[in-house]
Amino acid sequence: MTERRGHLAEMARDEDSPELNHLFAEGRERHYSPGEHLITEGERTDYFYDILSGTVALARNGRDGRRQILAFMSARQILGASSTPSYPNLATALTPVSAVCYPRAALERALVTTPKFASNFRVVLTQILESAHDHVYTIGQRSAVERLASFLLYLRANQARFSTGGPREKSEHIELPMTRLDIADFLGLTIETVSRAFSALKKGNVIAFRDSHSCEILRIDRIRELGGRDDFTQHRGSA
Amino acid sequence: MTERRGHLAEMARDEDSPELNHLFAEGRERHYSPGEHLITEGERTDYFYDILSGTVALARNGRDGRRQILAFMSARQILGASSTPSYPNLATALTPVSAVCYPRAALERALVTTPKFASNFRVVLTQILESAHDHVYTIGQRSAVERLASFLLYLRANQARFSTGGPREKSEHIELPMTRLDIADFLGLTIETVSRAFSALKKGNVIAFRDSHSCEILRIDRIRELGGRDDFTQHRGSA
DNA sequence: CGATATTTTGAAATAATTCAAAGGCAGTGG
DNA sequence: CCACTGCCTTTGAATTATTTCAAAATATCG
CATH class of the missing domain: 1.10.10.10 (Winged helix-like DNA-binding domain superfamily/Winged helix DNA-binding domain)
Known part of the structure; x- marks a missing residue:
């Protein structure tokens, strides 16, 4: 079993499958300086990120220079879930950031073949949605x-x-x-x-x-x- | 194979497993009048809904009477995803509503045993998240x-x-x-x-x-x- | 048709924005 | 080490979009 790091690895703890091992073998640690983009707007959703340290801002830009930050993400948060071939948001490092970068296709295969991993992943996705709902309430009502x-x-x-x-x-x-x-x-x-x-x-x-x-x-x-x-x-x- | 209706059934199209059949066998069609709640705040997350017709408002209430509607949901939308044992939101029928109600446990088992179904479900969950992000942008910037x-x-x-x-x-x-x-x-x-x-x-x-x-x-x-x-x-x- | 609830419009009040300038901090080079 | 430059943050004053309060108009329902 290859070395595993990050939150994605935690989600797969105690699980083992060829696809999972392939996923973690394909993971590459990357480093970003403040201001660098992990993901740019409209980019193809070929990669998936698992943040190890530092802080990332996930933002959506409007035509006329308006910008809405959707989340501040730090260690143990995942980045890059998309239902479409291109990513509508922009992810920027605010501090020096380390993250593991996985090919989406490998993630997808691991999710399909390792139900327990997929189940944990679904919980995390749901938590992200709940956090977005908190955000909507805050901006809309306060x-x-x-x-x-x-x-x-x-x-x-x-x-x-x-x-x-x-x-x-x-x-x-x-x-x-x-x-x-x-x-x-x-x-x-x-x-x-x-x-x-x-x-x-x-x-x-x-x-x-x-x-x-x-x-x-x-x-x-x-x-x-x-x-x-x-x-x-x-x-x-x-x- | 038991009769299957609704969007959840579409997500499981062409799939077959005992757990999936059990899920759809357990699904009960329910009807709500305008003003009735499908889910109340703080309720245990034991059920999951698949809307067949009508419109539902998903809302979060503040202490002091403030209310934020998070989404308007109609046919082919799912309702009740939660990462926690109790549901923080309130789902109210705005028009006469028909929905299929599933036990969460059955859904969970079907998701774990039917990867293709889980995969489609994940895409839908991601779309809901993207829609929430659109909402944040709209409220925050416009x-x-x-x-x-x-x-x-x-x-x-x-x-x-x-x-x-x-x-x-x-x-x-x-x-x-x-x-x-x-x-x-x-x-x-x-x-x-x-x-x-x-x-x-x-x-x-x-x-x-x-x-x-x-x-x-x-x-x-x-x-x-x-x-x-x-x-x-x-x-x-x-x- | 009458009664009630919802929607629209108006005028005054207010929270947040815009425009403007001053203050503070970090890094660079003398 | 200090001064200078540029950037970020804070504070002030005027403007504006939205809210609040109030009433009229319209729709809904028995």
Whole structure:
């Protein structure tokens, strides 16, 4: 059995099949510098990525320069699921990123021949959908400060769930590897509004900044009141 | 082989296995009146639905009465995918609805034992995710009139893709089985803003109403300019 | 036809955006 | 080491799109 790394490997833990071994044998570790694209818009969906470390922004661009970030993805998240021959989104490294790149065809064959692997994969796909639904709710229903609070909970949950060494406890210390523009494009706001919302939380002693790219949550209860829907994971149960 | 109906049956076309036969044997057709819930918030995810006819609103409710509609689902759409033991959303019939209801456990077993079925199911799941991403873009980046135009294209594409008799040509006639409040809650706007946006499109002779629940697109080019991202399906290729 | 609910339109209020400028931080080169 | 440059972030003031509040018009249903 070839060496296996990453979240995809975890999904296939305890499973063995020629197609699975072929998949992991075909996986190539790649490295990206900040600003580099893992996937560009309209690109053929020939590859599939499993992030080992770093942060990636998945975005959709409009004709007129508008941009919506759909997700910030870090270690243990997968990238590249598509129902079509070309990929409508853009995946950009925000920090130095390591990822394993698999040929789609090999993934497809492994999924078809290894039902347990496919089953785990389906659960992950469903979680991604649920996260997108959270996002729709946040953008559709919440005010600027609420969206930002919700964003902090999102990052906090992801930092815990998708840390490189596997799931760990949630922490009140939040890393913000993305720029204010990235946050704005994720939340459907402008840079200025994001900045003002941060200032409002700061003024209320709800959060405190170390530097502009990492902050401390001082009053998690207040953040939950603002951005809550049970902290993004409670309803995820422990299934 | 037991009688098979609905989209789930199409996904399993040409496939045969004891688990698949069991699944379809366990499927029960159910009927719902407008306002009835197929699924309520927090309900255990024991069932899975395959809509045969009518329209269902899938929504997420906030603590304080806010509501975000995540999708309008009609014939040939599936409902109830969840990664957790309880379902965070609410599914409500807007019109009289017929659906086949399957036990989740039976579905799960059929997916594990019938790879081709699981593969088709995965594609559908991915399409749902892509549709949610479209939604995020629309709500996050577009103005009120643009959101409404985008919504009309969404309905138009769904009317064609998910009509009871299988996919058919797109038409300029759009059915609006939902109320203005439903549309508002889908687009992250208020009833009044939706109404004003409709009026603006009417005044510009872009659309015309028959009655308040069905309209005609007079200038599809203009609707595309406003709400477009290539009409929601172009980039979906013909895969 | 009357009664109720939904939709449209109007006017005032507000949250967020836009435009503009100042402040802070990081890296480069003197 | 400090100053300079460029970029990102914050803050301020004016503008604008959308919301809120209120009422009229229209549709729906018994």
